[in-house]
Structures are given as structure tokens and as C-alpha cells.
Amino acid sequence: MKRQTTAGRFTRLWVVACIAATAAIAGATIARTSAPAAASTPSAITMVDHALTLPQLLADESPYELIDPVGPGGISEDQAKGEVTASTMIGGLYNDGTHTFGGGY
Amino acid sequence: MRRLLLAALATCGIALATLGVASADGFFHRLHVDSLVSDGITDYHSGDYQASLGKLNDALSLSTDNIDALYDRGLVYYALGNYSAAADDFRHCLKLNPDFVPALFNLGVTEIALNELDDAKTIFQQIIVAHPSSVRAHFDMGLSNYMAGQTDKAVDQFAVASLLHPQYVQAHYDKALAEYRTGNLVAADVDTNAALKLNSDYAKAYFLRGAIRLRQGDDAAAKTAFETAAKLATDPVLKSLCAQIIAQLGA
DSSP states (O other), X not given: OHHHHXXXXXXXXXXHHHHHHHHHHHHHHHHHHHSOOOXXXXXHHHHHHHHTTSGXXXXXXXXXXXXXXXXXXXXXXXXXXXXXXXSEEETTEEEOSSOEEOOOO | OHHHHHHHHHHHHHHHHHHHHHHHHHHHHHHHHHHHHHHHHHHHHTTOHHHHHHHHHHHHHHSTTOHHHHHHHHHHHHHTTOHHHHXXXXXXXXXXXXXXXXXXXXXXXXXXXXXXHHHHHXXXXXXXXXXXXXXXXXXXXXXXXHHTTOHHHXXXXXXXXXXXXXXXXXXXXXXXHHHHHHTOHHHHHHHHHHHHHHOTTOHHHHHHHHHHHHHTTOHHHHHHHHHHHHHHOOSHHHHXXXXXXXHHHHO
């Protein structure tokens, strides 16, 4: 009688332990799968540094990107050459200290 | 004798008349070509690039090696985003006249657009050697260096450009940008301030100031700078970038 009670007790304990372990594993699995993984967002510095590689933040936005059209209705070849070689710009016109060139814009 | 004299006179008269007609033809031909080029330039300035292209193509069909029409068509192709065709026209100009430096310069700018940065640098170096005070050549050499990842050289070129022309806002800004890339935040800050002193509505400079403050750990000042940049920006891409970064800083 005593042996049967001990064996039965161990069996019951074993069953309870298995059920508890199963419940714990199932609970952990549900917890892991029910909440979506938080997406990693780039930091502000990463976003800024990427933005600074874009053409919008580098391109020459002045109207002087190219030298003006040449010919009848445009500027002369000398004026166009002056736009390339001038050392400075005054009021949108290129100036090398002695002559003022340009006039397209 | 009299008949011979009359015949000789008649022949000379016919020859002179023929020459007259030929030169009149040539004159009207040049006039027509010039008129087409002029109309092409007018259309270019008003932004009607397709019409401009049509006029310049017509001019070139009448005068194949007209260097002005070729050069101007190169500008139109560039405006239309057809950089390869633009480069071809500028190269053709240089074949006709190797000293035509405006075509050389524009070819350099086109090479930047084509991301042929080594070719661009070669061209601008050639111009700088011949014309050391060319602010445009130094600036565009700086752009080429920057885009090639040579930020130290870019700083040097933008420095020359801003020394040659202290009021050149873009030179100060791009120098600041290059200094930021080299990690020299103090110098970048100085040049950003110089750009803003010349143009207090310069959205990109505020954006760069925000970037500098962020790296300096001053999130509050960075946020203020990005907000100002967003307010002043007319480019929707820049506005959107500012909004995203402000949202990230606010999170």
C-alpha cells in the first residue's frame, strides 16, 4: 500500500512538472510571437549624414552653373570666356577687375 | 572689234551678276542661320527647351559646323538632362576651336553630371592652369573633389573660390559641407555662419548647422536649426527630410 502511494505520488509529481513546463514554454512562445518586433529606426545623425550626400544639399543652385549661350541674341564669345576666367562676380556679372562680363541672367 | 568689246562687257556683267547673286545668297543664308540661333537662345532663356532644340537643329542643318549653334545646343541638351548629347556637342565645339574655353568649362560641368569625375577634374585643372584666378573653375573643381570623396582637396578649392569672391555664398556653404565631412566641426560652423551672414534665408545652411549641433550633442539647438531650414526650404525633398529628422529628435 505504501509503495503504491509513493509511486503514485512520484507519478503525479512527474505529470504536474511536465504540465507546468509545457505551460511555461507555451507561454513564453506566445509572448514572443504576439508582440511584433520593434523595427530599428535610424538615428537622427544617420538620417542627417545620409541627407548631406544628396544632390539637393550640394548642387550649385545659382543660375551660373553653365556659361551662358553664345551668338546672336546671346553673349559674345569674349563675354563667355570672361565668365569662365573672371575672378569674382559683382551683381551677377563676372568681373576680373578690369572688365565686366556676362549678362545672360 | 566693237562686237568683241560688247561681248567682253556682257561676259563681265554676267560674271559680276552671278557673284552678286552668290554673295547675296550667302548673306541671306547667314542671316537665316543667325535668326534661328537667336530664336533658339530666346527659347532657351524662356525655358522652352524643346522649341530651342528645334531651332538650333534647323540652324545646324543649314550650317553643320556653326560653333555657336553647337555650343548652344549643348546647353539645351544639358537643360533637358541629355548629358551625353551635351558632352558630344561641347566636344565638337572644341574640335572646331580648341581654345573655346566656355565649351571646355561646360564640358567639365557636364562630366560632373555624368559622374565622370576624373574627366571633370582634368578639365577644371586645365582651366585653372591657364586661368589661376577663375573662381568658377576652382569652385567646380571643389565640387568634383567633393563628389569623388576627396573632401580635403574640396575644402582647399572652395577656400580659393571664397577668397577670390568673398560674397559667393555657395562657396562658403560647400566649404562648410566639406569640412563637416572631414570632421572639422569648428571650421564647418565658421563657414556655415559666413554663408548665413551673406544670405540669412539659406535653408541648406540651416540644415548643415543642425547637423553640426547634432554632432556636438546639442539636440535642442539642432532641432531649432532644422525647423528653420524646413520653414525656409522651397525644395519639397529638403522639407521632408527636415520633418523626418525633427520627428526623430522629438521621439
